[in-house]
Amino acid sequence: MAKGPxxxxxxxxxxxMIACDEASFLISLREDHRLGFRRWWQLKMHLLxxxxxxxxxxxxxxxxxxLEVYRDQCSNELCEHHLSPEADSRISKVVTRELNAK
Amino acid sequence: MSNTKxxxxxxxxxxxRHGDYLFNYAVVRVNDRGKAExxxxxxxxxxxxxxxxxxxxxxxxxxxxxxxxxxxxDTYRKKYTSKESSxxxxxxxxxxxxxxxxxxxxxxxxxxxMGPNSHSLLPEGELEQAExxxxxxxxxxxxxxxxxxxxxxxxxxxxxxxxICKELGITSSNLWVMLHRARLRMRDCLEKKWLN
Numbered sequence: 001m002a003k004g005p006x007x008x009x010x011x012x013x014x015x016x017m018i019a020c021d022e023a024s025f026l027i028s029l030r031e032d033h034r035l036g037f038r039r040w041w042q043l044k045m046h047l048l049x050x051x052x053x054x055x056x057x058x059x060x061x062x063x064x065x066x067l068e069v070y071r072d073q074c075s076n077e078l079c080e081h082h083l084s085p086e087a088d089s090r091i092s093k094v095v096t097r098e099l100n101a102k
Numbered sequence: 103m104s105n106t107k108x109x110x111x112x113x114x115x116x117x118x119r120h121g122d123y124l125f126n127y128a129v130v131r132v133n134d135r136g137k138a139e140x141x142x143x144x145x146x147x148x149x150x151x152x153x154x155x156x157x158x159x160x161x162x163x164x165x166x167x168x169x170x171x172x173x174x175x176d177t178y179r180k181k182y183t184s185k186e187s188s189x190x191x192x193x194x195x196x197x198x199x200x201x202x203x204x205x206x207x208x209x210x211x212x213x214x215x216m217g218p219n220s221h222s223l224l225p226e227g228e229l230e231q232a233e234x235x236x237x238x239x240x241x242x243x244x245x246x247x248x249x250x251x252x253x254x255x256x257x258x259x260x261x262x263x264x265x266i267c268k269e270l271g272i273t274s275s276n277l278w279v280m281l282h283r284a285r286l287r288m289r290d291c292l293e294k295k296w297l298n
Contacts, residue, residue, distance in 0.1 A: 018210075019202070019208075019209065019210025019211055020202060020210055020211050020212045020217070021198065021201070021202040021210040021211075022210065024201075024282065024286065025278075025279070025282045028278070028281055028282035028285050028286075029278050029282065031281075031285075032256070032263060032278065032281060033263075033278065052212050052217040052218055055217075055218035055219075055220075055221060056217065056218045056289070058221065058222075059218050059221075059222075059223050059289050059293070060285055060289065062222065062223040062224050063223060063285065063288055063289055063292070064257075065224070066223065066224070066234060066238060066292075067238065067257045067258070069231070069235070070235055070238045070239075070258070071257075071258050071260075073235060074126065074127075074130045074258075081122075081125055081126040081129045081130070081135075081138075082122045082125065082126075083117075083121045083122055083125045083139065083142065084135075084139075087125075087139040087142075088117060088121055090143075091117050091121065091139070091142060091143045091146060092117045092118075094143055094146075094147065095113060095116060095117060095146050095147070095150065096114075098147060098150050099113055099114065099150065
C-alpha cells in the first residue's frame with residue numbers, strides 16, 4: 001500500500017522528536033525533579049503533538065491528588081484495617097509475657 | 103519514670119491503645135495483613151527493649167510509629183535485595199515493552215490499548231471517592247515489590263529521594279525509572295480496574 005504524505009510526516013516527526021516512552025518518563029520525572037531546559041523543551045514539543053501523552057500528564061496529576069487523599073485518610077485511621085481478634089490476643093500475650101519476664 | 107518527661111510509656115496498654123493504629127499504618131505500606139501483624143508485634147517487642155531510652159519528647163504513639171517505620175524500611179530492603187525482585191539491567195531503561203511499541207519507525211509510541219483512554223481519573227461523588235481509595239490500595243498491591251517499595255516510600259511516606267536511594271541502595275536514576283514504571287502501572291490499573 002502506498003504511504004501518503006501524512007504517514008511520511010509522522011515518520012519524519014517520530015525520528016526528530018522524543019517518543020511517548022521518553023515523554024511519559026519526563027512527565028513522571030518532573031514530579032520529583034526540575035527538568036533542564038533541553039528536556040523541558042523536548043517534552044513541551046511532544047505534548048503539543050501527542051494527545052495521548054497530554055491525557056497521560058493530566059492523569060498523573062490526578063493520580064498524585066488521589067494519593068494525597070489516600071495518604072490523609074489512611075493516616076486518620078479511615079482505612080478500616082483492624083487487628084484481627086486472634087492477632088490482638090496473640091500480640092497481647094507476647095507483650096505481657098515479655099513484660100513479666102523483665 | 104522521670105517526672106520531667108512530657109510523655110511516658112505504658113506497655114501494658116500498648117496493644118489496646120496503639121495496636122489498630124500501628125496495624126493500619128503497616129498494612130497500608132506492606133499490603134500484607136500477616137506481615138503487618140508480625141511487624142506490629144516486633145515493634146512492641148523492640149519498644150519494650152528500648153523503653154528505658156524513651157526520652158518523653160514525643161508521644162508514645164509517635165515513638166512506636168518511628169520504630170515501626172524502621173521495621174517497614176527493613177522489610178522493603180529485604181524485598182528489594184531478594185533474588186526474584188532484583189533490579190535487573192533491562193529495568194534501568196525508560197523503555198517498557200508492556201506499554202510501548204518496539205518496532206520501527208514508531209518505537210516508543212504507546213501500544214494500542216495501553217495509552218490513556220479516559221480524560222479523568224477523579225471520582226465525582228463521595229461514594230466514588232471511597233471506591234477509588236479501595237482501588238488505589240488494590241493497584242499498589244499489584245505493583246511488583248521493588249516498584250511498590252520505592253513508590254510507597256515516595257508517595258505515601260513522603261520520603262525525600264536521597265533517603266529512599268540510601269535505604270534501598272540505589273542511584274537516583276534507578277529511582278526515577280522505578281517511580282515512572284510504578285506510575286505507568288498505577289494509572290493503567292486505575293483506568294482499567296476502577297473506571298471500567
